[in-house]
Amino acid sequence: MNIPVGSPEADDYERLRGELVRAVSRICPPWLASRADDLVQVALLRVLEVRRKSEENARISSSYLRKAAYSALIDEIRRCRRRREVSLEDEGGEVDPVAERSSAQPDPEAQSAGRQTGKAIRDCLAQMVRPRRLAVTLHLQGHSVPEIGRLMGWLAKKADNLVYRGLADLRECLGGKGVRP
Amino acid sequence: MTRNDDDLKSLREAFATPRQAALSPEACPAPDRIWAAVRGELPPDEVREIVEHVAACASCAEDWRIAMAFEEESRVRQEEAVVHHFPARDRFRPWVAAAAAALVLTVGGIYVRQTQGPDAAPVYRGEESEIRAVVPPGGVLPRQACVLAWTPLPDAESYDLLVTTTELDTVADPKGLTTPKYQVPASALASLPPGAQLHWRVTAIYPEGGGRKQSKTFTTAVE
Numbered sequence: 001m002n003i004p005v006g007s008p009e010a011d012d013y014e015r016l017r018g019e020l021v022r023a024v025s026r027i028c029p030p031w032l033a034s035r036a037d038d039l040v041q042v043a044l045l046r047v048l049e050v051r052r053k054s055e056e057n058a059r060i061s062s063s064y065l066r067k068a069a070y071s072a073l074i075d076e077i078r079r080c081r082r083r084r085e086v087s088l089e090d091e092g093g094e095v096d097p098v099a100e101r102s103s104a105q106p107d108p109e110a111q112s113a114g115r116q117t118g119k120a121i122r123d124c125l126a127q128m129v130r131p132r133r134l135a136v137t138l139h140l141q142g143h144s145v146p147e148i149g150r151l152m153g154w155l156a157k158k159a160d161n162l163v164y165r166g167l168a169d170l171r172e173c174l175g176g177k178g179v180r181p
Numbered sequence: 182m183t184r185n186d187d188d189l190k191s192l193r194e195a196f197a198t199p200r201q202a203a204l205s206p207e208a209c210p211a212p213d214r215i216w217a218a219v220r221g222e223l224p225p226d227e228v229r230e231i232v233e234h235v236a237a238c239a240s241c242a243e244d245w246r247i248a249m250a251f252e253e254e255s256r257v258r259q260e261e262a263v264v265h266h267f268p269a270r271d272r273f274r275p276w277v278a279a280a281a282a283a284l285v286l287t288v289g290g291i292y293v294r295q296t297q298g299p300d301a302a303p304v305y306r307g308e309e310s311e312i313r314a315v316v317p318p319g320g321v322l323p324r325q326a327c328v329l330a331w332t333p334l335p336d337a338e339s340y341d342l343l344v345t346t347t348e349l350d351t352v353a354d355p356k357g358l359t360t361p362k363y364q365v366p367a368s369a370l371a372s373l374p375p376g377a378q379l380h381w382r383v384t385a386i387y388p389e390g391g392g393r394k395q396s397k398t399f400t401t402a403v404e
Contacts, residue, residue, distance in 0.1 A: 015258070023250035027197075027243060067216050070251055074212035074244050081240055082206065117195035118239065125236045134229055137236040139189075140196040141245055146326045151218070152232075153225030170192070181191040 016069050017044055024073070032080060039080070043072035117174075117181050124173035132166030139163050190359060197246065198239075209241050210234060219248040257313045257332060312383050312396035315362075321402045324370050329381055329401065330362035334394065337385035344381040352379060357386075370403055378402050 017040055024036035032039075047068045121140070125133050138148045149159035174181065210218075210231045218228045235242045315330040316322060322329075329344065339359050344352040352369050365379070383396040 019251060019254035019258070022254055023247050027246045027250050029243075066251070066255070067213060070216045070248060071212040074215070074247070077244070077247075078206065078209070078240070111198075114195055114198040118198035121192065121196050122237055122239070130229075130233070133236055134232045137232050137242075140193050141235070141242060142193065142249060144326070144328060151221055151225070151228050153228075167189070167192075171188075181188065181195050 013044060013048075016065060017041075020044075020069060020073055024077075028077070031084070032077065035080070039076045040073060043069055043076050046072040046075075117179055120174055120177050120179040121170065121181075124170050124177070127173060128166060128169050132162050132169060135159060135162035136166035136170055139167070187359065196242070206240075208234065209238060209244075212244065215241065215244050216248050219245060219252060253315055253332070257315055312385060312394070314396075314399040314401070316399075316401050320400070321404055323404050324367050327365040327367070327370060327379075327403055328362055329365060329379075329399075331383050331396065331399075333361040334385045336387060336391070337394070338388040338391075339386045341384040341386065342381060343384075344379050346373065347378050347380065373403060375404060376402055 020040040020043070021036045024039060025033045027033075028036070047065065050068065125137060128136065134152060135148055138151065139145070143151070145160045145163055146156055148154070148163065149156045152159065154162070214223070214227070214231060217223045218231045221228075223231075231241075235245050311332070311334060313332045315332060329342065331340075339357045340361060341354070341356045342358060342363050343354050344365060346352060352373075353363070353365050355363055361383075370377075379401050380398050381401065382398045385394045385396075387393065
């Protein structure tokens with residue numbers, strides 16, 4: 001895996017590495033985000049190894065590289081999650097105090113409430129009619145209404161309607177459970 | 182910022198709350214399928230199937246958001262390449278745009294100073310900003326969905342935004358935004374000709390007198 005320093009490939013990988021680390025640091029929970037550098041490094045090494053074996057000397061496209069890097073990264077993250085879940089099960093499923101302290105929310109009660117609200121949201125989503133569930137899920141993930149329309153193959157008006165009605169359903173359902181986000 | 186915006190923000194935060202195990206790992210979509218779905222490269226039926234899983238599986242929801250963030254990072258990089266590039270147009274003069282951008286910075290600076298008061302925390306100038314624009318490649322937005330978005334700063338409490346035309350007419354100046362984006366009302370764009378350019382700048386506000394941080398002035402065209 002020799003990539004000459006300063007070559008276009010080296011620049012690609014360095015840029016990719018920075019983007020991945022920032023993405024993981026922004027999205028992942030603190031226990032995982034704190035390992036973003038290592039995770040990304042492992043993922044990129046895997047991509048490089050695959051490339052070396054399959055396409056010696058070939059310059060792979062930027063979009064392929066990004067997809068491969070994302071896939072390798074998520075594989076690594078899923079491994080981490082599994083190890084962590086096993087570890088927590090071994091400890092009787094109790095909350096890891098180290099991770100708990102390193103969480104972005106310093107208040108344990110707030111963390112617990114957040115988890116319960118998250119679970120309640122998923123329970124409420126499960127009760128919704130499918131189109132509204134899909135629309136609200138994407139909206140909660142951060143997608144705008146036009147994006148939802150494009151992803152789901154709906155007209156913008158339909159997407160808007162489904163998000164609006166779906167959020168109303170969600171609020172009503174959460175209210176019924178006594179949950180206020 | 183309305184109550185509904187706050188409500189949605191709370192719902193999104195709760196939905197993203199970590200420490201919920203995957204439903205059953207073997208049922209989780211392969212990462213490359215999530216990647217393709219987020220990029221809109223799959224047929225809607227397949228996207229729906231994946232989103233159905235994401236609705237119930239917190240881990241895959243997180244994977245989905247990582248793909249979104251990764252895409253956004255890429256868009257930011259592309260945007261940085263186009264943000265200060267003014268496309269050639271009939272009778273367009275680059276120095277006019279450059280002068281306008283400089284004026285926006287100057288006038289904006291005065292504007293911020295005026296709104297701060299004598300005891301306000303110092304303003305960090307554009308060069309030190311970490312805020313970056315997030316708009317589609319090419320930097321052209323539809324009038325009906327003219328959403329100006331930027332990368333959030335970790336500890337910022339809210340954002341003020343100033344949007345002007347090249348002639349420095351204010352198009353919008355919302356304050357106290359708690360999400361890193363703002364949709365410019367179509368009515369505010371109605372008088373602008375097709376291809377008109379918006380110059381916009383974000384000021385991040387930190388809590389408890391923690392100061393402000395300004396972005397560079399970004400330029401985005403409207404269809």
